Amino acid sequence: MQFLAALLLMNVQLTKLAPVDVLILVLYFALVVFIGFYAKGKANTSEDFFLAGREMTAWIAGLSFVSANLGSLELMGWAGAAYQYGILAAHWYWIGAIPAMLFLGIVMMPFYYISKTHSVPGYLKLRFGEGARAVSAVSFAVMTILMSGVNMYAMALVMKTVLGWNISFSIWVGAATVALYVMLGGLRSAIINEVLQFVLIWAGAAMIPVLGLIEAGGWTKLKAQMAANLGTTDYGHLWSTLGSFKDNPMGVHWTGIVFGLGFVISFGYWTTDFLVVQRVLSANNLRAAKMAPVIGAAFKMAVPFIVIVPGLLALAVLRNPDGSLMHLVPESIAATTGQHSYNEVLPLMLIRYCGPGLLGLGITALVAGFMSGMAGNVSAFSTVWTYDLYGAFINKKASDKHYVAMGRWSTVIGMLVSIGTAYLVMNAASIMDYVQALFSFFIAPLFGTVILGMLWKRATHWGGFLGLLAGTMSSIGMFIWVQSDAGALHYIAMSPNAKPMAENLYRALWSWIICVLVTIVVSLVTEPVPTENLSGLVYGVTPIPHDGSTTIWQKPIFWAIVVIVVFFVLNLIFW
């Protein structure tokens, strides 16, 4: 996030759009608005508006599921991380996503789906009561609306830096477009645009790695060039440098990657963050709901090609106008020296390889990603606000029509709050770091609560509520500890050689462990929930209906095995 502050201080725009680029961008906006009006006619009931009528196919729900996470902030940030840390950044796309996505599809989705919940806080209400739902819904609503504002500001800032556009112009045009199409078409409109965005991102970004690998002479020569430029081969290995904190550019240990990232953070995000789970809940049957995350996982595995490879290519081929190797620098240095920062690597590579037309396509893909990020947050906010806060605590017995109207109004109001957040962030960029951190406070413990709720029938209401609270508070406590005393990282990551990236991994792991321990202990000393109240919510007391698959090709578990085999092969290839 700090890179946005650095961008703000730069006055020189990277490039400008040709008329054909503007045409490509305008065509995209026209189609997006058209989709909003198209979807409006199909968003009449609350089920239509908030869950797209639960009639999405596995492919659509799956692409939307993976696309909701594929925002431009994420693309640019991880391309920058690949430049900074090498191929280690791919862990966030592979072990940091694939096992969790498959687990969601095969193990957890049946419970979300057959409980007919409208949201993750809604599931918590069914399993742990109103207290857990309230904590989860309030924190989620606040976070999504703040994140939407951060996305909005990030888009405006990137457009200013790359193209020299006025910040307010970008904020208001982006926000108005997103508010229009989400308000009109609800989740259906958001999903159509997310699928469109996924295709656009590939269309706009795929040329960078393709042309980059041609320039580098292939993967082997790229690695050799990186090693020659950096004086080490560490940037080209996924696992072989993770035996010690000090042996790799990221300063992490394999235990942090496997347990912190691969288990807690990844499972927390992909299985309990309603922003992504909402997309799968829109599936038209149980098999589609199980297949959607599997399909999403297959596509997620390919994303490093357009995100990580460009970062690695920059290490090998990116040069200054005088022909010398270009050195990108951390944000703090870029802000004072005027050099380009790590996080500008994707736009820099885009400009390097793409002339008029292709450049417009790439910029449109970035804009689509930002807008999709906003739309995802606002549509999820609108659902949680209407179902889990307004409908649960303010007006319990309104008509379905009233809730749809509330969904539309909360979309507009949510977007206005996001705009306010964007301007707030403009004046105090450090707020963005805290918004990002706030998300991490809730996600890891929430996974502890949800997974125990689904798999352990002995977990009680008090156990779930207090476990969630203890995990969240401990995460906040560790964050404050490290902020006030950098030496605390030594204890949290259990090594004096740990770097800041390791803190996130181990803080998530500890907060999850604390949540699980507190939930177990409190549950064992409180009265169990009667088994008849747990039907449809907990493994072991819920008959899972057959998903309707008849041949092996239709079975989600078969495709999950295929994906996990490919996942292992990829990790071995890039070991």
Add this chain to the structure above:
Amino acid sequence: MDKREREIESAELSIWFFCGILMLVYGVVLVITGIVELHDPPPNEVLLPWLEALHPTLWWGAVLTVFGGFYSIRFRPGRV
């Protein structure tokens, strides 16, 4: 994809049609731009002569045109 799913996608949602038509239009725009650039290469290609010889805008435009054209026809409105 079974018959019912195809019906939902083609008759009601047409998500693939939206994707196809956008890619088709972009493909055509890129092909035209690429043809124009054959005789007037853009600055980035002048700086990278190896890139100029590849004509990436033209070729990528052709790929998008084929992809977009296929999806636009395959999932056109009203087709079951």
